[in-house]
Amino acid sequence: MRGPISFLTLVIVTRAAAAETSTSPPPLNITALSSRNGYSVLECWQLSSIPVDAMSAANYAVGGNTTQAVWSRIEPRTHIGEAWAPHVQLSIILNGLIRITSPAPEPNASIKSVSVQDGLQAGQRPDSKVAYIMPGTLVSSVLIAADLKSLSTIAGHFTEFPSGEPTILVQIPFEGDRVPEHKVLHEGACLA
Numbered sequence: 001m002r003g004p005i006s007f008l009t010l011v012i013v014t015r016a017a018a019a020e021t022s023t024s025p026p027p028l029n030i031t032a033l034s035s036r037n038g039y040s041v042l043e044c045w046q047l048s049s050i051p052v053d054a055m056s057a058a059n060y061a062v063g064g065n066t067t068q069a070v071w072s073r074i075e076p077r078t079h080i081g082e083a084w085a086p087h088v089q090l091s092i093i094l095n096g097l098i099r100i101t102s103p104a105p106e107p108n109a110s111i112k113s114v115s116v117q118d119g120l121q122a123g124q125r126p127d128s129k130v131a132y133i134m135p136g137t138l139v140s141s142v143l144i145a146a147d148l149k150s151l152s153t154i155a156g157h158f159t160e161f162p163s164g165e166p167t168i169l170v171q172i173p174f175e176g177d178r179v180p181e182h183k184v185l186h187e188g189a190c191l192a
């Protein structure tokens, strides 16, 4: 009678697993700076990692191995200008505000007719989008920066820290600049 008992056990385990799946937390969405056709672009990424219940928490792996984390303090009202990700990294903001425009606007964009240019050159320079990274919500306070200068060869992103307070960041680079597994939900920052 060992066979049938084993079979019964298997079914019960499977049912339990199915019940867990239906109540498991939703996948993690993180705003990312990526590179497309030589331009830095903002995208909303949905990470492929499956949350694991442990220690009274839903635990999501974010990417693979990481290297040394860095805690950074940026002075109030700092305007960096065009920038690129120094490494593929996860950034978590603890205070202040980052305003990112990507791709970085052309130096003389304001004196050109943007709408005409976009109409004529559709499919070339992507429209610039803006993201605000700030403490508060899950979606507002985390960023994956993956737009390396070797990839965004035409234009990087544009970074400002407009807050009246210092901006505090924890930056965690991924080993080997390995990008976390994800799918792109949409262009621009994640909204919710």
Ligand SMILES: *[C@@H]1O[C@H](CO)[C@@H](O)[C@H](O)[C@H]1NC(C)=O
Residues within 6 Å of the ligand: 026, 027, 028, 029, 046, 192
């Ligand atoms: C991520 O986005 C998907 C699709 O919009 C949504 O169903 C899911 O709830 C989001 N995840 C979180 C943690 O908000």
Ligand SMILES: *[C@@H]1O[C@H](CO)[C@@H](O)[C@H](O)[C@H]1NC(C)=O
Residues within 6 Å of the ligand: 064, 065
């Ligand atoms: C992480 O590092 C460990 C130890 O060096 C290694 O065994 C493992 O394969 C690495 N994992 C990934 C995803 O690179």
Ligand SMILES: *[C@@H]1O[C@H](CO)[C@@H](O)[C@H](O)[C@H]1NC(C)=O
Residues within 6 Å of the ligand: 107, 108
């Ligand atoms: C931007 O415009 C100024 C003044 O019209 C001009 O001198 C400069 O060469 C332009 N720069 C670029 C990158 O087009």
